[in-house]
Amino acid sequence: MADKPRVRFAPSPTGELHVGNARTALFNWMFARHQGGDFVLRIEDTDESRSALSYQVNLLNDLTWLGLDWDEGPQKEGAYGPYKQSERLDIYTRHLQQLEAADLVYPCYCTEEELEEERQALILSKRMPRYMGKCRKLTRQERQQKEAAGRKPSFRFKVPDETFQFDDLIRGAMKFEGTAIGDFIIVRSNGMPAYNFAVVIDDHLMGITHVIRGEDHLSNTALQIMLYNAFGFPPPTFAHHCLILGRDRSKLSKRHGSVSVGEFRKQGILPEALMNYLGLLGSSFTEGREVLSREEMITAFSLERASKSGAIFDEEKLHWLNAIYIRNCPTEDLVSRLQPFLERAGYKTDTLDPVWFHQVIDLIKNDLTTLAEVGSHIDIFFDDKFAITAEAGQILEKASSCPVVKAFAEYLKTAAGNPQEIYLAAIKYTKEKTGVKGKDLFMPIRAALTGRVHGPELDKVFAILGKNAALNRLKPFAD
């Protein structure tokens, strides 16, 4: 058996964690857990202008919230650190020197304007825009002149005219022609390593065996393989999964609506549901399973089942899963997860009787699609939130309703015992006294009691409300 697989998730802290990235992390994590390998987290923060510490903190929080625990990375130093690229700059410098010594790189003094000009000219002549190697042929003297003029060079890799092939675990045999690729920058003029350069070095040094990432990196793979060859590093196995798409089939982005893990969390999506959905999207689990626990997902995961074509993000299916997870969530647990949403909806839960509130949540949790909806489901139990809807008002105005509500209230006035018994007896009494049954019997009571025409089973609502609160609500209609 070969060494255990090592995979990594390498985000750059330049924004909120996107669900697409979360899915990449999930695939890597499931792969590692399934195979008993290591899941490494590396922060790619070489773009100083876009990276921010707050995003990094956010990133770690979101991953933790999702339950994607890493074996090595920030806050969990291992044998291959440091795990932030900004702390590995000396490593990149050494490797640049190595390539310089082998004459595989050269300094480029072109300005952005010059490069842009070249690009436009190539596009106009209908050719692939790429760097044509102007500075490759510079003499030592010319270079000294540029340096003397104060120009800071970037460093470009001399792309060989070869064909680069690799076997993608998801896509099969892939092939790229070196002739179509211009000499690319590996170190920027500010001294920072460029993405393709840093990943190759880090993935190799960190012992990464499988690079699992989005399809948007497919063409980068050719460049990276060139660098693996240049360094004499054995390339890892690559696997490029499909992208998550918006409704219009383009790469999912902000303009499509909610796209970050944080947004879904705020909307009251459970991490288990989001994980489950992301694992299902653009992939499938063995035996056609769709609702799986974390452990089941790990067991049923297989990279071979990842599909090659992009998958549209379907929020409705996410919500379907979320409702299932809410329903199956133990009420005790659910109550605590609900806290932030209750506060936001204006419920002061610390003054409530916990046993009573537990009953409330237990009763309404089947109706919840997201945690954020909780307020509009429990308001029927709070006098300060309670209100009669137009529909309920119509029910109560019906001629047959008034006697029903009156009779029901009348019975309650003298009733004693536990709420369940009182309710049953009150219904019986009302039925006998008014001769009304079925819908015409229950709906007026429901409307008067909850202010709604829909809701949980009336007997349970009554039991939670209690006799006195019920009587209060009935009063305006019974007099």
Add this chain to the structure above:
RNA sequence: GGUCCCAUCGUCUAGUGGUUAGGACGCUGGCCUCUCACGCCGGAAACCGGGGUUCAACUCCCCGUGGGACUACCA
């Protein structure tokens, strides 16, 4: 424009030469029921097109068409 990738119900997918093309979301009919939801039982809904290969193509090959990604001193 160039390079590369992809193509089964509206959506997510199963399917690896012979199936009534299966499942799920959503939609929809019914049952359950005081209502909504849940649950259960049904229904409508797909192999992009054209050529090959083969006794036989959703499945293999080619060409179209369509969609997507990349095309930065961002990752």
